[in-house]
Amino acid sequence: MNINQEFKRHRRLRSSASMRSLVRENHLRTEDFIYPIFIVEGKSKKNQVPSMPGVYQISLDLLEEELEEIYHLGIRAMMIFGVPDEKDEQGTGAFIESGIVQEATRIIKKAYPEILVVADTCLCEYTSHGHCGVIHNHDVDNDESLKLLAQTAVSQAKAGADIIAPSNMMDGFVAVIRAALDEEGFHHIPIMSYAVKYASSFYGPFRDAADSTPQFGDRKTYQMDPANRLEALREAESDVEEGADFLIVKPAMSYLDIVRDVRDRFNLPVVAYNVSGEYSMVKAAAQNGWINEKELVLEKLTAMKRAGADLIITYFAKDAAKWLAEK
Numbered sequence: 001m002n003i004n005q006e007f008k009r010h011r012r013l014r015s016s017a018s019m020r021s022l023v024r025e026n027h028l029r030t031e032d033f034i035y036p037i038f039i040v041e042g043k044s045k046k047n048q049v050p051s052m053p054g055v056y057q058i059s060l061d062l063l064e065e066e067l068e069e070i071y072h073l074g075i076r077a078m079m080i081f082g083v084p085d086e087k088d089e090q091g092t093g094a095f096i097e098s099g100i101v102q103e104a105t106r107i108i109k110k111a112y113p114e115i116l117v118v119a120d121t122c123l124c125e126y127t128s129h130g131h132c133g134v135i136h137n138h139d140v141d142n143d144e145s146l147k148l149l150a151q152t153a154v155s156q157a158k159a160g161a162d163i164i165a166p167s168n169m170m171d172g173f174v175a176v177i178r179a180a181l182d183e184e185g186f187h188h189i190p191i192m193s194y195a196v197k198y199a200s201s202f203y204g205p206f207r208d209a210a211d212s213t214p215q216f217g218d219r220k221t222y223q224m225d226p227a228n229r230l231e232a233l234r235e236a237e238s239d240v241e242e243g244a245d246f247l248i249v250k251p252a253m254s255y256l257d258i259v260r261d262v263r264d265r266f267n268l269p270v271v272a273y274n275v276s277g278e279y280s281m282v283k284a285a286a287q288n289g290w291i292n293e294k295e296l297v298l299e300k301l302t303a304m305k306r307a308g309a310d311l312i313i314t315y316f317a318k319d320a321a322k323w324l325a326e327k
């Protein structure tokens with residue numbers, strides 16, 4: 001019997017590690033990663049975030065130590081979140097010259113000019129009510145918030161931020177931030193827009209880390225409904241028209257179909273945000289000995305690339321950089 005004729009031999013290309021490596025279609029690189037960090041006020045602080053083992057809130061005086069490690073691992077982009085002691089209705093801490101993100105940016109650019117600083121432009125870590133904009137009549141006021149977001153972006157650029165990443169999901173935020181940056185002479189600073197950001201339960205641990213849980217209501221009037229796909233394309237389309245330079249899809253793991261949609265539809269670099277809850281689930285399972293953490297993390301990050309992500313914002317950046325160097 002000659003069964004050879006009746007079916008395809010796919011296993012030929014999987015016969016050895018070298019053969020598999022030869023035909024591998026997608027690759028993870030340390031250069032793909034953007035590593036998020038949380039900065040608190042005070043001195044000598046390194047508080048582990050309880051729901052995110054391995055992630056710390058650190059104070060500014062410990063930043064250089066952290067940078068040294070990041071730099072030597074080959075990571076060249078970081079995202080900074082500030083966790084201030086004092087908050088107010090307007091989120092003033094987001095846009096003052098002495099704000100935490102502004103201070104951290106100056107330190108990073110001085111110590112390691114090659115590390116790109118991606119500034120998260122939002123108000124929720126700085127507002128007393130924990131929403132991403134200013135409140136009028138129990139809801140976030142879109143246009144009032146835009147003014148403060150533009151001010152925040154400009155102050156971050158003045159401090160030396162290389163990329164502005166607005167995450168607040170107000171309508172028109174890319175247009176207004178682009179205009180404000182241009183007006184201040186920052187034509188050369190790109191906007192990495194959170195083009196597609198769902199109202200997701202996967203952000204829970206981040207809100208512990210950033211102390212940014214809304215004090216009333218939720219974020220569903222500005223972040224997107226997880227049930228929607230066409231809405232994601234509308235959101236991304238308007239950000240492209242308004243001048244975005246990168247498009248973020250967030251969260252990543254449960255939204256890889258959207259990453260693919262955005263990749264196919266637009267020609268800008270696509271960034272997947274592998275969010276806090278996705279990190280914590282893996283860590284919890286690993287701590288229980290239920291999964292092989294290294295293999296699983298490299299698999300899921302590779303899956304994001306396969307889905308079309310060019311870059312990945314991930315709390316696993318340091319671990320993954322180490323694992324990739326071992327290979």
Ligand code: PBG
Nearest residue numbers: 122124167202203206275276277
């Ligand atoms: C909002 C913001 C959020 C995250 C980063 N910036 C989400 C939110 O609280 O609505 C979440 C990131 C994560 O979960 O890792 N400024």
